[in-house]
Amino acid sequence: MDLRIFTEPQQGATYDTLLTVAKATEDLGFDAFFRSDHYLRMGSSDGLPGPTDAWITLAGLARETRRIRLGTLMTAGTFRLPGVLAIQVAQVDQMSGGRVELGLGAGWFEEEHKAYGIPFPKEKFDRLEEQLAIVTGLWGTEVGATFTHDGTYYQLVDSPALPKPAQAKVPVLIGGHGAKRTPRLAARYADEFNIPFASVEDSERQFGRVRAAAEQAGRRGDDLVYSNALVVCVGRDEAEIKQRAAAIGRDVDDLRANGLAGSPAEVVDKIGRYGAIGSSRIYLQVLDLDDLDHLELISAQVQSQL
Known part of the structure; x- marks a missing residue:
């Protein structure tokens, strides 16, 4: 069971x-940040001193860490054009020496779009499907070839599909609770399927x-x-x-x-229940980022038993 800090x-x-x-995550032996x-x-948080951008943050961490994987749960598809996102992620992957993973979702929090003037389209899930096709298509295009996409929401013509990530394949994460479209998208594009804040059942x-x-x-279920x-x-x-x-x-x-x-014993037992139904990775949502003793305790008495 991999434990990742989220x-x-x-x-x-x-x-x-x-x-x-992130440095504590690396030093304490966790798999990823x-x-x-x-x-x-x-909620009730004042949010001070204000937001930080996910991919700018990960670019900085890519140069400041050496081992841990780095990624998003989940990048909001509404925030970035897919061609630009493919460039950003590929660049951060190069900066990290091939340690990046892309979690990509449709975007859902309307208030933050209003607060910062970001369009919040109705057809977010349809756009997400095209975004996945474009991002993975750009990365999968051979050097020297071009990529074209004529979609409903995005059109790319003779893109050089550069730069390429350091990894031969950047892992793509898709997640959610949807019963039909989400599993279908995961089956087509995902290397990992993540379900947030759900019971074992x-x-x-x-x-x-x-x-x-x-x-x-046409894939094996255990490919993901x-x-x-x-x-x-x-x-x-x-x-x-x-x-x-x-x-x-x-x-x-x-x-x-x-x-x-x-x-620690309670948490180890519950993680075991998730492992029994096929989960091989847990993202530990840490909400008090000043409590490094919490991470040390989890490393010493939970992770050590897994």
């Missing part, structure tokens, strides 16, 4: 804070849909990596668990039911 910087984090967490792609805080059901869609598309994203809140005792839950404004009972919360 951050939500729109809630309030500077680049220096993210760099500190991922971040959300949002420009507006959610709901995860098993959705993984089954994706496996079935992959087989219908299956993963979960869950809020994490671990403590050495009940007082520490409650303290960490209070720091992120969450209820302990809710976190135990819907996330990974409790003692």
Whole structure:
């Protein structure tokens, strides 16, 4: 089971804070550092000092780290034109020596689009399908050949399809709870399918849909990596668990039911339940980015048992 650190910087984090967490992620033996792609805080957080851009952040971290994978859960398709996104991700992959992964979603948070003047189209999912075709098509075009796409929303004519990523294949992540279109898109384009904030039972059901869609598309169901994203809140005792839950404004009972919360032994047991239904990777959503002791505890007493 791979454990990855997943951050939500729109809630309030500077680049220096993210760099500190990314370096701790590397030093403590976690597999990867991922971040959300949002420009507006959610809930009661004041969001200070303001948002950071996902791919600018990852470009900086690419030069400041050496081992960990770097990526997004999920880049919002509404934020970037697909040709530009393909260039950005390829460049950051080169900067990292081939450690980048692209999680790409349709975009959903209308308020942040209004706040920063970003169009919020109705046909987001249809656009996402074209974006996936374009990004993967540009990367898959041989050097010296050109790429053309005549779609409903995007047209590319004789693109040189450059630059190329350092990796022969940048892993593409697709995720969500949709019962039909999401599994179909994952079957066609994804290397990894991620389901966020879902129970073991709901995860098993959705993984089954994706496996079935992959087989219908001519792939083996196990060609994809299956993963979960869950809020994490671990403590050495009940007082520490409650303290960490209070720091992120969450209820302990809710976190135990819907996330990974409790003692290290409780969390290891629950991760095992996800592993039993086919999940091989957990994105630990860390909401208090100043609590590095939390990461040290997870590394020493949770990750060490996996």
